[in-house]
Amino acid sequence: MDWEWTEEQDLLRRSLRDYVRDRVTPHVLAWEAAGEVPRSLFTELAQLGVLGLRLSPEYGGGGQDFWYTVVLLEELMRCGSLGVPVAVMAHSEFATMLIERYGSPALRAHYVRGAAEGRLIGALGVSEPDAGSDVAGLRTRAVRDGDDYVINGAKLYITNGTIADYITLAVRTGGPGARGISMIVVPTDSKGLTRRRLRKLGTHASDTAELFFEDCRVPAANLLGAENDGFGMIMSGFEGERLVLSVMACSHARLLFDQARQWGHDRRVFGHPVLGFQVWQHRLADVLTRIEAAEALARRGVDLYVRGRPAQSEISMAKLFATETARYVASECAQILGGQGYMEESLVGRLHRDALAMTIGAGSSEVMRELIARANHLIAQ
Known part of the structure; x- marks a missing residue:
C-alpha cells in the first residue's frame, strides 16, 4: 500500500536499496549455506548509520522512530533471505534495546555503543525448553553470590546465539511466576556458558542456538534495572x-x-x-x-x-x-x-x-x- 514518507526516509530507502542490491543479495545463498551472516554485515550497516536507528545518539545510535525501522526492514527483505533481517533485528531491536532502556550508564556505554558501531553482536535469551510464549514459566536461575550472579539452566531457539558477543538474558532471581524474573547481560566468553547451533527448516542465514549455563558467573553490575523487574x-x-x-x-x-x-x-x-x-x-x-x-x-x-x-x-x-x-x-x-x-x-x-x-x-x-x-x-x- 502507498504511504507518505518524508524526504529523509526516502533518501534512506534509496541508499539501503543500493546497498542490499550490491552487498547483500549476491551473498545470501552463501550465508544460508554457512548458517549465519558475517560480522561484516553488522559493521557495514553501522557505517551506513542504520544498525542502531532507534538507539540513543549519546551512544552512537540514530535516535529515530520506528518508521525508520520499517524502511530498513522493507529494504533488507528485498534480499530474499528472511534470516538476514532476523539477525539484524535480534541484535538491534531485541537484545540491545532492553539495555538502552534499562541498563546502567556503564552498560549502555559499553554494549549499546558497541552494538551501534557493529563491534559487538547481541542476542536476546528468553525462550527455554519448557517456556516459550509462557515467559513467566522460565526456569533458568541466577543466584546472587557476592558481587556476582551464578546462573544455571538452558535457553532454546536463541537467534544469533552462536555469533553473539553478549546475551540479554531472562533469569529467575525470585519465586515462581512473573514477579521473580530479572534481566542480566551475559558476555558470551563467560566461563560456564556453552552454545550449540540448531538446524532449522528455514531462515538459514540466521543462526539459532541452544545455550547451556553451568555455574556461569556474571557480575551483578550487569543486571538491568532492579532485581525481579524483568518480566x-x-x-x-x-x-x-x-x-x-x-x-x-x-x-x-x-x-x-x-x-x-x-x-x-x-x-x-x-x-x-x-x-x-x-x-x-x-x-x-x-x-x-x-x-x-x-x-x-x-x-x-x-x-x-x-x-x-x-x-x-x-x-x-x-x-x-x-x-x-x-x-x-x-x-x-x-x-x-x-x-x-x-x-x-x-x-x-x-x-x-x-x-x-x-x-x-x-x-x-x-x-x-x-x-x-x-x-x-x-x-x-
Whole structure:
C-alpha cells in the first residue's frame, strides 16, 4: 500500500536499496549455506548509520522512530533471505534495546555503543525448553553470590546465539511466576556458558542456538534495572518485536506476490500464459487483497506505537494477520510455480519454507488471539 514518507526516509530507502542490491543479495545463498551472516554485515550497516536507528545518539545510535525501522526492514527483505533481517533485528531491536532502556550508564556505554558501531553482536535469551510464549514459566536461575550472579539452566531457539558477543538474558532471581524474573547481560566468553547451533527448516542465514549455563558467573553490575523487574521489561519489548514481525511478514508476502505474478505472465501452459486462466487470476487477486489488508493493519500498529498510544490489541492483530497472511501467500505462490516452487534454488521455494516460522516468533498466533480477546472483552466470566 502507498504511504507518505518524508524526504529523509526516502533518501534512506534509496541508499539501503543500493546497498542490499550490491552487498547483500549476491551473498545470501552463501550465508544460508554457512548458517549465519558475517560480522561484516553488522559493521557495514553501522557505517551506513542504520544498525542502531532507534538507539540513543549519546551512544552512537540514530535516535529515530520506528518508521525508520520499517524502511530498513522493507529494504533488507528485498534480499530474499528472511534470516538476514532476523539477525539484524535480534541484535538491534531485541537484545540491545532492553539495555538502552534499562541498563546502567556503564552498560549502555559499553554494549549499546558497541552494538551501534557493529563491534559487538547481541542476542536476546528468553525462550527455554519448557517456556516459550509462557515467559513467566522460565526456569533458568541466577543466584546472587557476592558481587556476582551464578546462573544455571538452558535457553532454546536463541537467534544469533552462536555469533553473539553478549546475551540479554531472562533469569529467575525470585519465586515462581512473573514477579521473580530479572534481566542480566551475559558476555558470551563467560566461563560456564556453552552454545550449540540448531538446524532449522528455514531462515538459514540466521543462526539459532541452544545455550547451556553451568555455574556461569556474571557480575551483578550487569543486571538491568532492579532485581525481579524483568518480566515488565520483556513485555515492554514485545510490542516492538511484534511490529518487526508484522512488517517483515508484509514485505515477505509482497516479494512472493511479485515473483508469482511475473511467473504467471512469463510461464505458458497449454499454449497460454498461466495468468490467462481465470483460476489463477482470481487466486492472485485474493493474495493481493490479503497483502493490502495486512499492510494496513501493520501501518496502523506502527502509527499508534510511534505516537505512544496504547496499542497492544492493534499490534497483536497486525502480527496475527500479517504472519498468517505470509504463510497463506507463500503456499499460493509456491503452487502457481508448480515444481519450481518446491526447489531450494527457487526464490519462491526458499521464501515458502522461511514463512513457516513467522506465526511462532515473538508470540505465537494462539497467544495473539488470546491478547486480542482479553483486550476486547471477549472472555466471558
